[in-house]
Amino acid sequence: MATQFAHQTIDRFSVPILSRDDTYILNHCTKYLARTNPEYRHNFGQFSGADPRGRIAEAYRFPIIDSYYDEKKPVESYAFNEVTFVYFDPTASIKAVAVLGTFAKLYEQIPLRPARFDDESTGYYAVTCLIPKGQAHSYKFLVDGQLKLDPINPQQVTIDNGAIWSRFFTHLCTEALVLERAEMLLIDRLVEHILPFRTPDGERFLRFFYNYLDKQTKETQYAHAYRLDQSVGVVNFIDKLLAREEAHNLDDYKICLSQIDRILRQRNPYTEPHLASKELFVELYDEMASGAVKDWDHSEYGNPRFFLQMLRRHTFTGAFSHPKYGGNTGGISWSYLAERFSSDKGESLFNWRRTLEKPLGTNPDYRG
Template structure:
């Protein structure tokens, strides 16, 4: 599989490196995972690497959408060891060399390469440093295969498959979010269905599977899974512990029905107990002392994903924004939330934004 290599320029790479890696300290020796862990701990947002961005060049209208994925490896200025990357986004027998990133003609110590990768894909990769295969010391995402081998992982915009959460966790999460977002009233559900089916045929073909794969609203469950896989991986433990607690509490509350099939009243009752600090039967407070905090975390994630930019897996087809546009209008029925100027065609009206 041929991989298109692009050159966004040293400035593009340095803008990310100086912002996120400047305080990371000296790079670890290749293959030293303990040193890599300490190195990564000094990076505030290590999940931003590899950089998943946009291809700025004009592409044919019928070209499939892609992300510009930039792999960055940190060495020291003047380090002559060859660095390359290989992964499932290309052919595993053809490493792609990284080149020095320069500033005013001087070696910065960073090595980088940018490639086009189709959107909605997940890939595994490793670096080849001086003939030795190593994990990415910056990116914390890992995938352990059935053969026991571990690879670094990344995914592009709009990836639909669950990465972190298990099916039973996704089902309970979907039901919990019912009580947080405004999309479950009859009027709201009718609006969302009208909005999706109002798209043209090509738009429906692209957007409908994203919206309805994991839920019937705007893809927030899928987006939360992606948040926990990358941006907010430090909160995965909260979900792992609390979803088990919630499953157990619901079973004590109603032992005759599977939790994800329980009526809304059971979830509302549990939700109110969590919000008001009432003791919850079946909740292990030794494992997680503050159910209210998890509810706060869940609310933040639900609202963020439902109304964030559509590229982040939630707010599919900008349906969340369209709901706000419809919901908030002045006396003349002119919307108070004109989001379309912030999106490119066909969903938006901006000729510049992408």
């Protein structure tokens, strides 16, 4: 049986449905979708000139993934996200629109309702579902009996039978979405030479932080933990970033990681690239920083330094951002800062738990 929450309004589906007012829906739609200027926005070449999503400010923000809080069940509600599906029909002529996908029973057609402003039709249709964190799902809209991809969301996935579906993922998702395992292992080694946790003090802190947690803390705070090692979830963060907000940089990663794999195999043909020695990675790292990497194919990717700068930006962002984005597992990077910086009285100068929601933090008002 699905978990019951106070805001659930429809119980005939296998997934809880929430009642969201039109203001919430329209606030998001008017910010990102309502636009009379027909010109295409700069999207780093992600969309072709014929793709209407090129006119949208930030198409990746749909469906809307939001935090959920039920004051009667605060601990249970932390494990869920509000996911709001939005469909837009400028002619407001469709008779019925529903969403179906792997987040519910696949045969269930969950209806979207019209969002109205001043009791007039806006052309927007929406429904909000409660979906567990840590998951990725495929879905389609059923518009007047016809299955359609989400015309807004740029995320798409090809399933086993070759069909293309739209995709979304919730907070704390650890399923690899766009990177291959070999690519993730290679990024993990590169990340080790960027983060501070490779030092003896950093490694000692990691061991202490995870090994001394009680069972309940591990179950509540680390239910979606991903590879509790020096990368502190950064590789997972990068995978999610390239799947959504920075999908336009995925090709950079694919090309450069392929080149790095080839170069490392040339320099040591007797071991897998991700198992190469620390000295070999340090040498490669220094060469990339200088922009002059021996055997780098500049006709395929002009500047290895640019890729290294992007990787460093993604690494530090992932390590110190909110854990819901896939990195900074359990707030470990914040705990590292809290231990490292303290006052003369021994009090931490970075009391991050005081500002964060339960169970990760202690703030009763913050909602994540």
